[in-house]
Amino acid sequence: MVEDRKVRTPLFSIVKRDDLPKYKAIIIRIATFIATFFFAMLICFFVIKENYFEIIGTLFKGATVVSKGKILPWRLLMDTALLLAFAIAIVAPFKMKYWNMGANGQVLVGALAAIVVMFFMEDFAVKSTFNNVIVIILMLLASILASVIWAVIPAIFKVFFKTNETLFTLMMNYVASGLVGYVNYVLAQGKKESPGIVNADSQAGWFPVIVDKYFLPIIIILLITVVIYFYIKKTKHGYEISVVGDSINTAKYVGMNTKKIIIRTLIVSGIICGIIGFIYSSAINHSIDPNTCGSLGFTAVLVAWLSNFSPIIIAGISFVLSFLTLGTSKVSSTYRLGNNDLSNVIIGLIFFAILICEFFIRFKLKFNQENNMYKAIKKLFSKKRKGGVEEC
Amino acid sequence: MENKEIKLELRNISKHFKGVYANKNVNINLYKGEILSILGENGSGKTTLMNVLSGIYTPDEGEIYINNQLAHIHSPKDAFEYGIGMVHQHFKLVDTFTAIENIILGLKEKVTLKEALDKASGIAERYGFKVDLKKKIHNMSVSEKQTVEIIKVLYREVDILVLDEPTAVLTPQEIEKLFNIIRKMRDDNKSIIIITHKLNEVMSISDRVSILRKGEYIGTLITNETNERELTNYMVGNKVDLKLERLKLLATKPTLEIRGLNVLKDDGTQAIQDLNFFLRGGQILGVAGIAGCGQKELCEAIVGLRSYKGDITHFGESIVGYTPEHIKEIGIRMSFIPEDRLGLGLAPNLSIVDNLLLKSYRKTKGLFVDRKSARKEALEVMERYNVSAESVDAPVKNLSGGNIQKILLGREIGTDPNVIITAYPVRGLDINSSYMIYDILNEEKAKNTAILFIGEDLDVLLTFCDKIMVLCEGRNMGIVHTKETTKEEIGLMMTGARNLLEMYPEKKYGFAPDSLIDQKKEEVNK
Numbered sequence: 001m002v003e004d005r006k007v008r009t010p011l012f013s014i015v016k017r018d019d020l021p022k023y024k025a026i027i028i029r030i031a032t033f034i035a036t037f038f039f040a041m042l043i044c045f046f047v048i049k050e051n052y053f054e055i056i057g058t059l060f061k062g063a064t065v066v067s068k069g070k071i072l073p074w075r076l077l078m079d080t081a082l083l084l085a086f087a088i089a090i091v092a093p094f095k096m097k098y099w100n101m102g103a104n105g106q107v108l109v110g111a112l113a114a115i116v117v118m119f120f121m122e123d124f125a126v127k128s129t130f131n132n133v134i135v136i137i138l139m140l141l142a143s144i145l146a147s148v149i150w151a152v153i154p155a156i157f158k159v160f161f162k163t164n165e166t167l168f169t170l171m172m173n174y175v176a177s178g179l180v181g182y183v184n185y186v187l188a189q190g191k192k193e194s195p196g197i198v199n200a201d202s203q204a205g206w207f208p209v210i211v212d213k214y215f216l217p218i219i220i221i222l223l224i225t226v227v228i229y230f231y232i233k234k235t236k237h238g239y240e241i242s243v244v245g246d247s248i249n250t251a252k253y254v255g256m257n258t259k260k261i262i263i264r265t266l267i268v269s270g271i272i273c274g275i276i277g278f279i280y281s282s283a284i285n286h287s288i289d290p291n292t293c294g295s296l297g298f299t300a301v302l303v304a305w306l307s308n309f310s311p312i313i314i315a316g317i318s319f320v321l322s323f324l325t326l327g328t329s330k331v332s333s334t335y336r337l338g339n340n341d342l343s344n345v346i347i348g349l350i351f352f353a354i355l356i357c358e359f360f361i362r363f364k365l366k367f368n369q370e371n372n373m374y375k376a377i378k379k380l381f382s383k384k385r386k387g388g389v390e391e392c
Numbered sequence: 393m394e395n396k397e398i399k400l401e402l403r404n405i406s407k408h409f410k411g412v413y414a415n416k417n418v419n420i421n422l423y424k425g426e427i428l429s430i431l432g433e434n435g436s437g438k439t440t441l442m443n444v445l446s447g448i449y450t451p452d453e454g455e456i457y458i459n460n461q462l463a464h465i466h467s468p469k470d471a472f473e474y475g476i477g478m479v480h481q482h483f484k485l486v487d488t489f490t491a492i493e494n495i496i497l498g499l500k501e502k503v504t505l506k507e508a509l510d511k512a513s514g515i516a517e518r519y520g521f522k523v524d525l526k527k528k529i530h531n532m533s534v535s536e537k538q539t540v541e542i543i544k545v546l547y548r549e550v551d552i553l554v555l556d557e558p559t560a561v562l563t564p565q566e567i568e569k570l571f572n573i574i575r576k577m578r579d580d581n582k583s584i585i586i587i588t589h590k591l592n593e594v595m596s597i598s599d600r601v602s603i604l605r606k607g608e609y610i611g612t613l614i615t616n617e618t619n620e621r622e623l624t625n626y627m628v629g630n631k632v633d634l635k636l637e638r639l640k641l642l643a644t645k646p647t648l649e650i651r652g653l654n655v656l657k658d659d660g661t662q663a664i665q666d667l668n669f670f671l672r673g674g675q676i677l678g679v680a681g682i683a684g685c686g687q688k689e690l691c692e693a694i695v696g697l698r699s700y701k702g703d704i705t706h707f708g709e710s711i712v713g714y715t716p717e718h719i720k721e722i723g724i725r726m727s728f729i730p731e732d733r734l735g736l737g738l739a740p741n742l743s744i745v746d747n748l749l750l751k752s753y754r755k756t757k758g759l760f761v762d763r764k765s766a767r768k769e770a771l772e773v774m775e776r777y778n779v780s781a782e783s784v785d786a787p788v789k790n791l792s793g794g795n796i797q798k799i800l801l802g803r804e805i806g807t808d809p810n811v812i813i814t815a816y817p818v819r820g821l822d823i824n825s826s827y828m829i830y831d832i833l834n835e836e837k838a839k840n841t842a843i844l845f846i847g848e849d850l851d852v853l854l855t856f857c858d859k860i861m862v863l864c865e866g867r868n869m870g871i872v873h874t875k876e877t878t879k880e881e882i883g884l885m886m887t888g889a890r891n892l893l894e895m896y897p898e899k900k901y902g903f904a905p906d907s908l909i910d911q912k913k914e915e916v917n918k
Contacts, residue, residue: 010466013450234760234761235759235760235761236753236754236759236760236761237759238761239746239749239753239761242739242742242746243739243742243746243750246739246740246741246742247736247738247739247740249736250736250737250738250739250750251739252697252716253695253697253716253736253737254716254737254750254751255715255716255717255720
């Protein structure tokens with residue numbers, strides 16, 4: 001019985017790599033990105049059937065477009081900053097293994113609260129600059145309060161009733177966009193779907209513009225990033241977050257109040273979402289609709305994961321993604337593709353490539369000389385006097 | 393023995409992980425109809441070797457010969473086809489299935505349940521197993537589950553049986569039964585490998601012993617021609633004094649008194665029932681009991697992690713309802729090493745520094761964590777307890793078991809406790825690290841600390857502790873002085889066959905004659 005058994009050897013085994021120096025890993029990542037980018041553009045080329053390099057040129061121009069009279073590509077910077085802000089807002093809960101999928105909803109209710117304050121306090125705000133400042137501050141507070149409530153509800157349920165936060169926060173997103181639609185309808189007094197730009201004439205409650213409309217918001221987001229960086233790395237709160245995330249039983253055992261820590265962290269997350277919501281309403285849009293923040297809350301999840309929760313890498317990846325999104329939408333419109341699906345295809349490709357590349361940075365394939373298929377392939381190649389195995 | 397046929401031969405087996413050899417040039421022969429022990433400290437490569445044999449790992453070098461023919465084993469299924477059966481330390485059974493269903497699970501040929509039952513009960517009868525094959529696994533005791541595992545491999549007609557630490561979860565009586573069965577299998581011309589680190593078992597069961605040390609094959613001895621001391625020397629390399637030091641008892645008032653304690657398990661069943669006992673400073677109270685008879689819940693209740701009914705007093709003051717934080721403040725410390733080792737007490741992905749900070753980070757003022765002084769403390773602990781690690785910033789999960797335990801104990805003891813609760817502090821540690829841990833605990837004992845020592849090795853409990861409390865299904869079976877008891881008595885108490893509380897109700901086990909609780913009550917009455 002034993003003699004006539006077939007000997008089975010797998011074609012390759014997956015072996016853990018531990019000799020790869022850091023700089024090489026970084027070079028591999030960058031090379032992967034560049035290679036995938038040019039490959040993705042090849043797909044564009046086949047779809048559009050125009051000059052390959054012209055398409056790439058259009059993409060770059062579209063991403064870095066500078067408006068008349070400005071020096072910097074503000075749109076690109078603002079998009080980067082917003083994605084960064086969303087990712088920073090979820091980093092602390094994620095580090096705690098609290099999967100907050102509700103950043104979208106949290107920002108949305110914040111923005112809504114700010115809009116409502118702005119809408120009803122126009123008469124008060126126009127009386128003096130001082131009054132206007134008060135209204136802006138009230139908008140910020142209302143936005144933060146709304147976002148914190150939205151963030152803390154699932155946390156309370158998680159802590160006291162052991163509900164699943166992923167589903168809960170996702171559902172809260174739908175409630176938030178429903179709420180926005182309803183309040184818009186009420187504010188427009190049923191005549192239209194939404195009141196449109198609020199206080200378009202008086203500009204009451206609008207955030208002051210220095211250098212550019214986007215300048216101050218970007219500065220605020222950078223400040224938040226720095227604060228959160230120190231909050232996570234250096235403070236006792238940040239330390240507690242990492243312990244709870246790593247081993248909740250250990251945290252309980254050393255006497256940490258894990259319920260308090262989870263709720264407190266979600267309050268912090270909610271505050272950041274509130275500030276983002278405020279920026280949307282007061283500085284960027286001055287209006288609101290259920291799609292105000294697109295799907296940034298979900299993209300941010302990917303960004304936070306890919307960057308291993310490091311704020312600096314988050315900033316880098318946010319920039320790349322915003323660049324591609326803007327660039328490809330320009331390509332879509334220039335070549336009349338009708339919609340923005342091309343952008344999704346390209347970004348999806350790049351995400352996949354990065355994930356595959358991470359795998360090859362951690363592991364390598366070791367081919368088994370014994371395997372029949374390996375032997376066959378080797379034979380094939382040796383006939384052609386060629387050899388070598390491709391690796392990522 | 394010489395004229396016996398060789399059944400299995402391992403030639404020059406080497407296996408390494410990350411450049412460290414787990415097995416290096418291991419050569420072992422196994423004869424037909426013999427019991428071979430593989431002896432080695434934790435981390436000596438026993439389990440790696442058996443995983444190579446059962447096809448879970450592929451060796452980097454070396455060959456396996458079965459019946460003098462080269463064997464290619466790439467999966468546990470291959471191993472079965474070569475007639476090698478493995479009984480793992482952690483049973484791999486489907487809980488909601490019956491014994492017989494588990495036994496035939498995964499078999500290729502079609503059998504009716506009736507046929508399978510006949511065959512399995514035939515095997516059981518032949519070797520003297522006593523088990524109800526129609527019983528569901530989740531209703532079974534640990535030793536019954538083990539029996540099912542063994543029948544399962546015998547059913548597949550293996551003739552090489554590998555038992556990985558088979559006695560770890562059994563009472564002395566059950567161990568004796570298991571050994572009888574193993575001897576019967578030997579007489580039936582099967583070859584058996586027992587992996588163990590318990591010397592007394594090696595001496596009593598095996599024909600020959602192969603010794604591994606740090607992955608290297610040291611040699612094979614005939615059991616009758618050797619002794620425990622010689623084996624220990626081979627196993628650890630240098631001479632280790634087997635004797636544990638038991639410091640003299642100090643006369644002190646009870647530090648911790650526990651009355652009428654009732655604790656529930658996570659699933660709502662009773663873990664601890666009406667438990668009374670007390671701890672004195674300068675005394676080590678051992679707790680013996682079969683795994684899972686309430687030890688974990690007892691520890692958690694005392695340190696405030698689990699709710700309970702009953703009274704716990706600390707120097708006569710009730711601490712019922714205190715938070716873990718508050719309990720720590722009054723000087724009760726726990727070093728609890730659960731099976732997954734890193735699940736409680738340490739955060740595996742955090743650095744040594746951050747883990748040492750767990751107890752003290754709140755003490756500094758301000759918003760920020762003071763990692764500077766923690767780093768200094770980490771270096772001190774590492775030097776004092778001889779911890780080997782790449783750096784203080786390395787995640788603790790990368791350390792070996794012994795080093796992890798030293799870090800944990802170092803942190804607990806660094807805060808000057810007056811009660812230490814320690815469960816399985818040497819589980820999975822090699823002899824040298826174990827002795828270091830015992831030394832640390834003895835140092836604490838000398839400082840008048842009360843120590844509750846939950847153990848599993850009865851020899852250690854009997855030599856190291858002053859008294860032993862025996863638990864059986866969460867109930868106190870009695871508290872005995874280690875000088876006045878025997879292993880057999882404790883074994884009987886563990887299984888509930890001997891209940892001192894019922895036999896001598898007048899002795900009031902678990903109530904201190906000089907109780908501070910009673911003293912307080914009297915003062916109040918006056």
